[in-house]
Amino acid sequence: MERLRRNPELQAWLLLAIPAAFLLIFFMAPLVIVFVYSFLERGKYGGVEWVFTLENIRRVFDPLYFKTFVRSFYIAIVTTLITLILGYPLAYYIANSPPSRRNALVFALMIPFWTNFLIRTYAWLTLLRTHTGLINVTLLNWGLIQKPLPLFGNDFAIILGLVYGWLPVMVLPIYAALERLDRSLLEAARDLYASSFYAFRRVTWPLSIPGVVAGSMLVFIPSLGAFVTPAILGGGKSLMIGNIISNQFLGAHDWPFGSALSMVMMIAMLIATLIYFRWTTSSEIAT
Amino acid sequence: MSIETPELAYHERWERIKARFGSWGLTTYGILAFAFLYLPIVILILFSFNESRSVSKWTGFSLRWYGEMLKDDKIMISMWNSIFLAVVSTAIATVLGTLAALGLERYSFRGKTAVDSMFYLPVIIPDIAMAIMLLLFFNMSGIGFTPWKVSLFGVKLAVPYSVIIGHVAFNISFVAIVVRARLAQMDRTLEEAAQDLYANTWQTFRRVTLPMLMPGILGGALLAFTLSLDDFVITFFTSGAGFNTLPVRVFGMIKKGVTPKINALSTLMLAVSLSLVVISILLRTRSGDEESVQMGF
Numbered sequence: 001m002e003r004l005r006r007n008p009e010l011q012a013w014l015l016l017a018i019p020a021a022f023l024l025i026f027f028m029a030p031l032v033i034v035f036v037y038s039f040l041e042r043g044k045y046g047g048v049e050w051v052f053t054l055e056n057i058r059r060v061f062d063p064l065y066f067k068t069f070v071r072s073f074y075i076a077i078v079t080t081l082i083t084l085i086l087g088y089p090l091a092y093y094i095a096n097s098p099p100s101r102r103n104a105l106v107f108a109l110m111i112p113f114w115t116n117f118l119i120r121t122y123a124w125l126t127l128l129r130t131h132t133g134l135i136n137v138t139l140l141n142w143g144l145i146q147k148p149l150p151l152f153g154n155d156f157a158i159i160l161g162l163v164y165g166w167l168p169v170m171v172l173p174i175y176a177a178l179e180r181l182d183r184s185l186l187e188a189a190r191d192l193y194a195s196s197f198y199a200f201r202r203v204t205w206p207l208s209i210p211g212v213v214a215g216s217m218l219v220f221i222p223s224l225g226a227f228v229t230p231a232i233l234g235g236g237k238s239l240m241i242g243n244i245i246s247n248q249f250l251g252a253h254d255w256p257f258g259s260a261l262s263m264v265m266m267i268a269m270l271i272a273t274l275i276y277f278r279w280t281t282s283s284e285i286a287t
Numbered sequence: 288m289s290i291e292t293p294e295l296a297y298h299e300r301w302e303r304i305k306a307r308f309g310s311w312g313l314t315t316y317g318i319l320a321f322a323f324l325y326l327p328i329v330i331l332i333l334f335s336f337n338e339s340r341s342v343s344k345w346t347g348f349s350l351r352w353y354g355e356m357l358k359d360d361k362i363m364i365s366m367w368n369s370i371f372l373a374v375v376s377t378a379i380a381t382v383l384g385t386l387a388a389l390g391l392e393r394y395s396f397r398g399k400t401a402v403d404s405m406f407y408l409p410v411i412i413p414d415i416a417m418a419i420m421l422l423l424f425f426n427m428s429g430i431g432f433t434p435w436k437v438s439l440f441g442v443k444l445a446v447p448y449s450v451i452i453g454h455v456a457f458n459i460s461f462v463a464i465v466v467r468a469r470l471a472q473m474d475r476t477l478e479e480a481a482q483d484l485y486a487n488t489w490q491t492f493r494r495v496t497l498p499m500l501m502p503g504i505l506g507g508a509l510l511a512f513t514l515s516l517d518d519f520v521i522t523f524f525t526s527g528a529g530f531n532t533l534p535v536r537v538f539g540m541i542k543k544g545v546t547p548k549i550n551a552l553s554t555l556m557l558a559v560s561l562s563l564v565v566i567s568i569l570l571r572t573r574s575g576d577e578e579s580v581q582m583g584f
Binding site for chain 1: 302305306309310313314316317320321323324325327328330331334341342343344383384386387389390391393394395396397402405406408409411412413414415416417419420421422423424426427452453455456459460463513516517519520524534537538541545549550553556557560561563564568
């Protein structure tokens with residue numbers, strides 16, 4: 001007991017032992033299994049044969065699958081850009097509201113975010129469907145269009161669903177950065193006859209970059225790994241890498257290839273994140 | 288303070304006009320953005336009250352679909368499954384996450400960076416990757432997916448241990464992050480005061496640290512509960528045959544065909560999420576003016 005009190009390192013490990021062991025067994029070990037499976041041969045009836053092969057990794061770069069990879073990247077990048085363009089002014093608006101209204105607006109932002117993602121995606125399904133969706137039905141009824149618009153089962157629907165789903169996640173960190181911003185800096189800029197645009201560009205924007213980076217990462221990663229949105233709004237035609245992965249486990253029973261796909265996806269995410277961080281920190285210094 | 292020249296006065300007036308239009312434009316944008324966030328949900332709720340089978344043509348008000356939802360045994364079982372799963376996984380994740388937060392925030396030790404990163408990983412990893420990781424793990428280790436059949440006080444329960452483990456695995460990290468944030472803000476002088484008054488480590492923790500930490504722990508638990516209720520992907524891949532939660536059931540229903548019954552079920556789930564958000568806000572505002580903690584020595 002006396003030794004425990006004197007030894008903070010022992011105390012720390014005592015506190016961390018169970019949670020760390022839990023994650024080691026049920027998170028890190030599964031991660032290692034996926035890594036190992038990527039290099040094994042496919043078993044006859046699902047499962048694996050313990051034979052080393054690079055075939056799965058090679059197949060990931062087969063044009064058939066690699067095309068989906070590139071498309072998923074494209075969808076994730078476009079989604080991140082649109083949420084940033086839509087989210088920044090919204091965060092700015094909330095941060096510049098009177099303090100009494102600010103909390104209510106953040107609350108209003110939280111409600112859609114805490115609404116089940118599946119439900120929010122389903123809501124768009126009922127709006128976008130080609131022949132029975134609310135938007136096309138209404139526009140046809142009003143005679144504004146002759147043919148239903150192609151709103152569903154394509155990249156547009158997926159990007160819209162993702163933007164809708166992840167917009168609050170972009171807004172919150174930017175808002176947090178803007179709210180912390182020292183207003184006297186802006187006043188100083190204005191006193192020195194900086195135009196409002198110039199003051200924004202040289203003061204507000206650089207100081208909000210940490211929020212922009214955090215928000216972009218929080219949108220980009222789940223967008224790249226999206227499964228629910230393309231499954232529902234892609235209409236079975238427009239797929240992303242998450243769907244190809246799930247197909248290897250639910251349909252094709254090709255676990256090693258599914259593992260290889262998710263390994264490459266995670267590594268690609270890691271690389272994209274690192275490049276993005278490098279890029280934003282260097283541009284922060286430049287301004 | 289400005290020097291009054293006609294040119295500057297003009298400049299200043301122009302800037303003021305710009306600022307007014309700017310703020311007007313910003314408010315308009317804010318309203319539009321919130322409309323974008325809320326309209327789909329409002330329309331979804333509206334059509335849960337539709338009389339006919341359509342979710343895009345309004346034919347009249349009816350509670351028919353709510354009735355059908357309540358009569359659907361599969362939905363009701365999924366609902367109890369969801370609640371049971373959320374309660375159990377939240378309880379475990381809250382205890383483990385709080386322990387981890389204390390260990391990581393209060394101590395420095397060799398290899399801390401590695402342990403730190405391990406606790407952040409489940410938050411950033413895409414859920415599809417985590418889902419298939421767990422699927423392979425349960426399969427390979429022979430642990431399997433079949434829920435335990437337990438009889439507790441005459442009530443037959445199916446305990447989906449594989450799903451519980453999956454939910455705890457991602458929720459530990461979320462709880463740890465929330466509790467750590469609270470720990471980082473906490474004033475340590477009270478703990479030092481307690482120690483100066485010869486409280487031992489356990490007494491200090493029990494009487495000072497824990498009460499002060501409670502809002503953070505409750506906040507973390509609430510987050511874990513919501514995430515567990517909402518999770519679809521990890522549940523979908525780690526549950527054995529015959530175990531469905533509400534989101535898994537909803538996904539299956541959507542795949543089969545769209546009816547206002549899904550809207551009714553969505554509205555119900557929305558109401559639950561909304562009340563959880565309200566509880567969390569109330570917790571946060573109450574803990575705000577309760578910074579001073581009563582110490583029951």
